[in-house]
Amino acid sequence: MNNFWIKYSWLFILLVLIQILVLNHFSISKYIYPMAYLLLLIILPVTINKYVTLFIAIGLGVLVDAFSDTFGLHTSSLVLIVYVRPIILNLIRPKNGYDNINEITIHQMGKFWFSEYSIILLFIHYLWFFSLEIFRIDMIGTIILKTTLSTLTSFIIIIIFQYLFFKPLKQ
Amino acid sequence: MKNLINFLKRFRDLLIFFLLQVIILSFLFKTKNYHNAIFFNTSNTISGWLTEKRNNVVKHFSLEGENEMLKQKNAELLATQYFSFYKLQNKVFTINDSIYEQQYSYIPASVIKTSTTRRDNYITIDKGTLQNIHEGMGVITNEGIVGFVIKSSSHYSLILTVLSEKINIPVKFKHQNKVRGHIKWDGSDYTKVQLHGITNDINVLKGDTIVTKGSSGIFPEGIPVGIVKKASNQNGEITLDIEVELTTNFKTINTVYVVKNMFKSEQEKLENGFFDE
Numbered sequence: 001m002n003n004f005w006i007k008y009s010w011l012f013i014l015l016v017l018i019q020i021l022v023l024n025h026f027s028i029s030k031y032i033y034p035m036a037y038l039l040l041l042i043i044l045p046v047t048i049n050k051y052v053t054l055f056i057a058i059g060l061g062v063l064v065d066a067f068s069d070t071f072g073l074h075t076s077s078l079v080l081i082v083y084v085r086p087i088i089l090n091l092i093r094p095k096n097g098y099d100n101i102n103e104i105t106i107h108q109m110g111k112f113w114f115s116e117y118s119i120i121l122l123f124i125h126y127l128w129f130f131s132l133e134i135f136r137i138d139m140i141g142t143i144i145l146k147t148t149l150s151t152l153t154s155f156i157i158i159i160i161f162q163y164l165f166f167k168p169l170k171q
Numbered sequence: 172m173k174n175l176i177n178f179l180k181r182f183r184d185l186l187i188f189f190l191l192q193v194i195i196l197s198f199l200f201k202t203k204n205y206h207n208a209i210f211f212n213t214s215n216t217i218s219g220w221l222t223e224k225r226n227n228v229v230k231h232f233s234l235e236g237e238n239e240m241l242k243q244k245n246a247e248l249l250a251t252q253y254f255s256f257y258k259l260q261n262k263v264f265t266i267n268d269s270i271y272e273q274q275y276s277y278i279p280a281s282v283i284k285t286s287t288t289r290r291d292n293y294i295t296i297d298k299g300t301l302q303n304i305h306e307g308m309g310v311i312t313n314e315g316i317v318g319f320v321i322k323s324s325s326h327y328s329l330i331l332t333v334l335s336e337k338i339n340i341p342v343k344f345k346h347q348n349k350v351r352g353h354i355k356w357d358g359s360d361y362t363k364v365q366l367h368g369i370t371n372d373i374n375v376l377k378g379d380t381i382v383t384k385g386s387s388g389i390f391p392e393g394i395p396v397g398i399v400k401k402a403s404n405q406n407g408e409i410t411l412d413i414e415v416e417l418t419t420n421f422k423t424i425n426t427v428y429v430v431k432n433m434f435k436s437e438q439e440k441l442e443n444g445f446f447d448e
Contacts, residue, residue, distance in 0.1 A: 072199040
């Protein structure tokens with residue numbers, strides 16, 4: 001477990017730097033806002049104390065908000081993710097539960113389960129984020145389009161990070 | 172009492188969630204409504220510093236375009252100098268003009284962060300209160316208007332651009348002084364804004380230039396805003412739908428000028444005193 005937190009700290013610094021120095025300035029389309037830092041909440045262990053998660057989420061959110069002039073949008077969405085993550089984990093519980101699983105990675109959980117789990121979380125995060133940012137009922141089409149395209153982009157980035165930073169299981 | 176404690180225990184997570192959301196969202200909506208940033212942002216010392224470091228690396232990619240623009244502006248200014256004029260009369264005289272008094276001065280600054288894809292777009296510049304930049308000052312470029320300062324720290328300032336939901340800038344037509352309206356961004360395309368408040372009895376042509384009205388003292392009068400791209404009247408409404416192409420390109424924006432109005436306090440004092448009584 002100790003090993004996990006050392007790796008997590010490195011990943012935290014790396015992902016926050018990538019987010020604020022590279023991805024925040026990514027302006028190819030107004031529909032795509034990639035957020036790689038969400039990986040940090042996705043990979044947290046299943047059994048983690050929820051107040052620890054909340055603490056990480058708020059720290060991360062304030063940090064990203066401070067560098068992207070979003071005045072609390074990221075923090076608010078991350079707090080939502082902290083609240084819904086246990087619910088989602090319960091809903092898509094694998095057949096034999098989470099008993100012998102110490103970290104959530106694509107290698108441990110399988111491609112299908114991991115994709116399902118991260119796409120649901122990303123979609124909720126983005127939907128909340130863009131709804132609050134635009135905050136108009138008549139722009140619902142734009143909100144959905146932005147949410148879908150950004151979810152797909154971030155999902156691809158997160159999968160790439162999974163293969164880059166987490167070793168496959170030894171058979 | 173026991174029931175209440177049980178209830179609180181059961182919904183503890185939900186209550187914490189709602190409480191936190193209320194706190195965070197109150198920051199967000201205060202910023203949205205009052206043009207006043209109170210959450211951490213890139214005008215803070217640390218985030219401004221890192222953003223500037225990033226810009227120091229990235230800025231070299233746009234140097235060529237920036238040089239080209241400066242050359243052009245230089246040529247324009249050169250053409251207005253006295254040696255560029257042919258003397259029609261031989262009499263040499265100077266006029267010490269006392270009918271003009273300087274009202275606006277400009278503080279140059281570099282953009283260290285810009286955005287065009289959000290609903291409200293902000294840019295950060297590398298000058299702050301130490302260079303006498305304060306909240307509420309207007310910001311322009313050589314090409315046109317940018318927005319106004321909403322927060323400044325000692326070394327950095329945050330500017331809300333016209334690409335924002337809650338910003339209304341009073342404008343007029345360059346060649347029809349009496350025709351006035353205001354511009355607002357609908358959030359779809361960062362090169363276009365919408366012009367509101369022009370009634371349908373006015374003849375609006377494609378290609379007309381829109382300039383600032385200059386009544387509030389934030390921008391000088393006659394700073395270019397954009398060019399009319401499309402004017403149409405839908406369902407016999409009393410006002411026209413006009414699309415204006417901005418002259419400022421927010422994606423490649425690099426050097427801006429912060430407008431300092433020397434009569435600002437005088438104007439404010441007069442107006443406030445009048446409306447208070």
